[in-house]
Amino acid sequence: MQLKKRKIKSGNRSRFAYGGLDRVIHERARLSVLTSLITHAKGLAFGELKEFCALTDGNLNRHLLVLEDAKLVSVAKHHDSGRPQTICRITPLGRRRYLDYLEVLEQVIVDGAAAQEGVAGTHRPASN
Amino acid sequence: MQLKKRKIKSGNRSRFAYGGLDRVIHERARLSVLTSLITHAKGLAFGELKEFCALTDGNLNRHLLVLEDAKLVSVAKHHDSGRPQTICRITPLGRRRYLDYLEVLEQVIVDGAAAQEGVAGTHRPASN
Numbered sequence: 001m002q003l004k005k006r007k008i009k010s011g012n013r014s015r016f017a018y019g020g021l022d023r024v025i026h027e028r029a030r031l032s033v034l035t036s037l038i039t040h041a042k043g044l045a046f047g048e049l050k051e052f053c054a055l056t057d058g059n060l061n062r063h064l065l066v067l068e069d070a071k072l073v074s075v076a077k078h079h080d081s082g083r084p085q086t087i088c089r090i091t092p093l094g095r096r097r098y099l100d101y102l103e104v105l106e107q108v109i110v111d112g113a114a115a116q117e118g119v120a121g122t123h124r125p126a127s128n
Numbered sequence: 129m130q131l132k133k134r135k136i137k138s139g140n141r142s143r144f145a146y147g148g149l150d151r152v153i154h155e156r157a158r159l160s161v162l163t164s165l166i167t168h169a170k171g172l173a174f175g176e177l178k179e180f181c182a183l184t185d186g187n188l189n190r191h192l193l194v195l196e197d198a199k200l201v202s203v204a205k206h207h208d209s210g211r212p213q214t215i216c217r218i219t220p221l222g223r224r225r226y227l228d229y230l231e232v233l234e235q236v237i238v239d240g241a242a243a244q245e246g247v248a249g250t251h252r253p254a255s256n
Binding site (some may be wrong): 011013014015016017019021023026028031032033035036038039041051052053054055073085097099102105106108109111112113114116 | 145149160179
């Protein structure tokens with residue numbers, strides 16, 4: 001029991017910390033925005049993005065500012081037949097960072113699913 | 129183009145909102161705590177949980193309170209050979225809610241991975 005306990009403490013230290021779950025991306029609304037944009041490489045109009053994410057104008061604007069500050073998203077004004085249009089796009093950096101994030105998310109699912117299948121769950125708590 | 133736009137607006141409204149990403153579970157530290165606990169069905173001692181999640185005593189306590197309030201986790205004091213021990217466990221409700229959450233997380237990965245494979249990304253932005 002002592003050996004098993006030591007193994008868990010050293011070999012698996014911070015095993016479930018998921019440091020790669022970048023808080024800028026992980027926040028639900030921003031994850032929603034980034035997933036919408038990564039699946040639409042040519043960009044999305046503000047109004048479409050708002051609907052995809054089920055966000056209000058104010059909330060979408062607030063989260064776009066955070067993502068722009070982090071250089072993960074670019075927001076540009078265009079004119080389409082004289083009508084002003086705001087187009088949001090994921091940047092190459094945003095794409096890389098989002099895909100890195102996705103890898104960590106996959107690990108969470110692998111870990112969580114292992115419990116569902118009963119692979120884990122046999123470890124007895126040690127004293128604290 | 130107009131038809132395509134309508135289809136997107138009606139058929140895929142809130143397509144990427146991920147309403148099932150419960151904020152109590154989605155917060156990174158709490159996701160870490162719950163994944164640690166669901167993979168250890170017999171519970172974890174406070175000290176072990178702290179190491180698995182790479183959290184300080186204060187932060188772990190704070191997040192455990194949120195999870196206890198939501199009835200997703202139970203925290204109990206035991207005596208192990210006279211030594212007091214705090215054991216944290218995921219509740220049956222916590223297990224169900226975590227697994228529901230995991231399903232939504234899987235959808236995020238499916239959506240994000242589709243972009244990586246170039247399945248999506250051809251939609252042109254419509255005016256807002």
